[in-house]
Amino acid sequence: MALIEVNNVSKDFLVYKRKRGFLNSLKSLIIRDFEIKNAAKDINFSIDRGELVGYIGANGAGKSTTIKMLSGILTPTEGNITVDGRIPYQDRKENALRMGVVFGQRSHLFWDLPMVDTFDLYKKMYKIDDITFKHNLEFFIELLEMKEFLNRPVRQLSLGQKMRANLAIAFLHDPEIVYLDEPTIGLDVLVKSKIRRFIKEVNREKKTTLILTTHDMDDIEEICNRLIMIDEGKILYDGSLTNFKTQFGNEYVLTIDFAEENIKITDSRFQLVKDQGKRKSFSIKRSVINPSEAITLIVRQHDITDIKINEVKVEDIVKNLYMEGFYGK
Amino acid sequence: MEYVGLYCQFIQIKLKSMVEYRGAFLMNFFAKSIVFSTEFILIWIMIYQFQNIAGWGQYEVMLLHALNIGSYSLAGFFLFHPFTKLGQHIQSGDFDEVLTRPLNPFFYLISREFSTGYFANVVVAFSIFVFCIHILEIRLQGLDILFLLITILGATLIQGAAFIISGTVAFWIVQNKFLMEFFMFQTRGFIKYPISAYNKVIQIILTFIIPYAFINF
Numbered sequence: 342m343a344l345i346e347v348n349n350v351s352k353d354f355l356v357y358k359r360k361r362g363f364l365n366s367l368k369s370l371i372i373r374d375f376e377i378k379n380a381a382k383d384i385n386f387s388i389d390r391g392e393l394v395g396y397i398g399a400n401g402a403g404k405s406t407t408i409k410m411l412s413g414i415l416t417p418t419e420g421n422i423t424v425d426g427r428i429p430y431q432d433r434k435e436n437a438l439r440m441g442v443v444f445g446q447r448s449h450l451f452w453d454l455p456m457v458d459t460f461d462l463y464k465k466m467y468k469i470d471d472i473t474f475k476h477n478l479e480f481f482i483e484l485l486e487m488k489e490f491l492n493r494p495v496r497q498l499s500l501g502q503k504m505r506a507n508l509a510i511a512f513l514h515d516p517e518i519v520y521l522d523e524p525t526i527g528l529d530v531l532v533k534s535k536i537r538r539f540i541k542e543v544n545r546e547k548k549t550t551l552i553l554t555t556h557d558m559d560d561i562e563e564i565c566n567r568l569i570m571i572d573e574g575k576i577l578y579d580g581s582l583t584n585f586k587t588q589f590g591n592e593y594v595l596t597i598d599f600a601e602e603n604i605k606i607t608d609s610r611f612q613l614v615k616d617q618g619k620r621k622s623f624s625i626k627r628s629v630i631n632p633s634e635a636i637t638l639i640v641r642q643h644d645i646t647d648i649k650i651n652e653v654k655v656e657d658i659v660k661n662l663y664m665e666g667f668y669g670k
Numbered sequence: 671m672e673y674v675g676l677y678c679q680f681i682q683i684k685l686k687s688m689v690e691y692r693g694a695f696l697m698n699f700f701a702k703s704i705v706f707s708t709e710f711i712l713i714w715i716m717i718y719q720f721q722n723i724a725g726w727g728q729y730e731v732m733l734l735h736a737l738n739i740g741s742y743s744l745a746g747f748f749l750f751h752p753f754t755k756l757g758q759h760i761q762s763g764d765f766d767e768v769l770t771r772p773l774n775p776f777f778y779l780i781s782r783e784f785s786t787g788y789f790a791n792v793v794v795a796f797s798i799f800v801f802c803i804h805i806l807e808i809r810l811q812g813l814d815i816l817f818l819l820i821t822i823l824g825a826t827l828i829q830g831a832a833f834i835i836s837g838t839v840a841f842w843i844v845q846n847k848f849l850m851e852f853f854m855f856q857t858r859g860f861i862k863y864p865i866s867a868y869n870k871v872i873q874i875i876l877t878f879i880i881p882y883a884f885i886n887f
Contacts, residue, residue, distance in 0.1 A: 414769045438772035449765065453687040461681060465676050467772060494690065 343387035344518065344550055345411065351394055352381040352406050352574075380406040380575040384420070388567075390517070391548040393540075395557065395565035395582075399663050403574040404554045408520050411552070412442055425517060437469060441511030445523035448497045448503050449510055458504040460513065467514035468627035474513070480546075481509040484539050501532035508536065512543055521553045525560055536613075537563050558656035570662070577662070582655070589662065590653040591627040595635055596620065600644035608638070619646075672848060673777050680781035688786040695786070700788035710798055713862065724867035731863060733802040737886035738861055740795035742827030743788040749830050751783035754838025757846040802849075825885040832858075853880070861886055 358374040360366075381403045388394055396651050398404050410422060413429035413436050416663035422429060428438045444592040464474050465571040481489055490498055495506070504524065511519055519542070525533045541564060543549055555561060561568060561582065568585050570578040578585060595611075598620050606613070606623070610630050625635055632650050639645065710732055717728040723779055726734075756779075759765040768775050768782075805808070810818065834853050836853040841847035857880055865883045876883040 408765065412770055413827055414766050433769065434772045434774075437770055440770075442770045446766070447764065449767065451687060453690045454683060458683055458686065462676075462679055465679050 344390045345386075345388040346421075346423045347384055347386050347407075347411075348420050348422075350381060350407075350410065350417045350422055351379060352383045352410060353404075353418045354378045354380055365475055368378065370494055381410070381417070381507045383576075384571075384576055386569060386576065386579055390550055392550055393544055393545065393552075393565045394552045394567045394569060395551055395555065395561035395572070396569050397558075397561065398571040399661065401551055403649055404571060405522060406574075408442075408522055408552065408573070412440060412520055413437065419452075426603060435624075438514070441514070441516040441519040443504075443507050443511045443519070443521045443524050443608055445504070445521075445526040448495075448507055450503060450506055453494055456487075456498075456509075459495075459510065461534050463510055464545065469514050470519040473515060477513055477515065478509075481539075484542055484622050485509060485535060486490045489522065495622050501528050504528060504532070505536065507537060511636070512547075512549070515547060516549065516628070518550045518552070521551065521555075523555055524553065525555060525557050533557070533560070538563045540564055540643065558654065558659060562655050570659075572663075586653075586658070589626075590639070590658040592653055593632060594622055594626060594653070595632070595639075596622045596649040596651065597639060597645050598647040600646055604643055606639075611635070673774070674748055675782075677777075681784055684784045684786055695759055695835065701808070702787070703794050706791055706794040709862075710735065710781075710794075712801045726867075729802045731803045733806070734864060734886040735862055736795045736799040736802065737822070737825060738858070739791055741822055741885055742858070743795060744826040745829035745833060746788045747785055747790070748780050749775075749833040749837075751785045752766040752779040753833045753852055755783065756837045757840035757844055760840055761844055802819035809887055821886075822860045828881060828885055832882075838846050854871070858882055 354377070355375050356378050357369065357375050358368070384403075384407065396404055396407070407413065410417050411424060411429060413433040416430045423441065424436060424546060427436050429488055440625065450456055451462075461480060463469070468479075471531075482491065485508065487502070487509065489507055490502050495503060498506070508521075508524065511521075524540075528536070537560065540551060540553075544551055551564075553560065553564065568582050569576060569580060570585075578588075580588075594614065600619075604620055604621070606621075611623040611625060613621060614624045625632075630638075636648060639648075683731060683833070713731055713735060714728050717723060717726075717731060720844055759768075771778050832853050836849045837846060841850055857876075860868065860872065860876055862881045865876055865887045868876075873883070
């Protein structure tokens, strides 16, 4: 059985309809029309032990709602969730003992104290035995390069340093599953790469299952082997990252420096996207004509000085999907 | 019981944080001492003018008020922050974090938000209490002391219940400031003076509906 099973899960919120105008606001004190907002609609997926899952979607798509249901904060309106055989919102405490959470926008550290004090507290809170605690702490401090700011009060730390400490806390008790809600938000490139390395390393060492929500597609590309995409509460894609790229990103961009000016390519399979005189860029569908064929075709007819192939990045695919809608294409 | 060790750890952390800001702690202590002492001085001056309130003299009323402040502060140590801020925490989503811990949420909340700001209140209330007992020449014998301790315990529980009741309403209506204000500050203002000074309706309300009268009367 899979570690996490989510079957036909929906979550509705009752919100009251706000109408424009001051008088209508006053009226709503007495009479309110409620409407149901579906934050999640009939969600199904299952995740195996040790998977690294990227969970993406635009703001307000229902990512956090799902994470909150998995971590036992919210109860689903319909459907059922089991995490390692437990129902998270019923066995909340048991479930919490075996999971770690990081909310990128919040910190769990004590502001005025060095992070080691917080570590000690979590040791007690999660009943971590001395050997595991010592071993994990050393491992994390080394991996996240935290030694130099270990004894400084948290209020003096930078955002990146705090985030590293928060990550360490989430993994301290050897949880089976860790939910990371935007762990790289607002961090610089260097810290981001440290965090990614850490996540991959821990997953490899301890077989921790990870669900990661993010808006940074590089996170996904570097860390995850599986992608779940959600929009308006519905799952739009669930599968491997490679498959995602071939399914939705079957275009590539060919940039060619021609030897002469005023070259016209009449072939309709080559779609001109950028014209800079001698340098021209074409968007080409991989399913129609593959890069080597395309290059051969061009070279046979024209003199060229340089050529470059750009793969479409996950970020661009996702951007297109957000803008056009999934079935809009 | 497994929580006791953890609770001590939390309190240790809070005290450590407090020590970080020694200046702020001392200022807070000083300011609060003055505020509460002024309250007692006001009572003293007022009754000095009127001779007595419903047959109660200056030091007797001050004694009652010391019980009120004392029990309020004892409850406040544990419950003031968790429950006055509960509305805010729910509103901002901070409350979610409470539910991601493998602990009882009530316990986690009161440990995490232990307040270190009540030392001044307790010290002032205790000093005034001892002072009044001395002036009034009350002799406390064995059973009296037991009765007094039980009274203080009961009073603290009533004050604590008021914190919790007005706080938890936030789960339904989110904003709980006004209720807090009403319960903790306005209504409680009545028991500054002996209940017998008020008319029947207020006496009944304060005895049966919001049982603040039991705190010190």
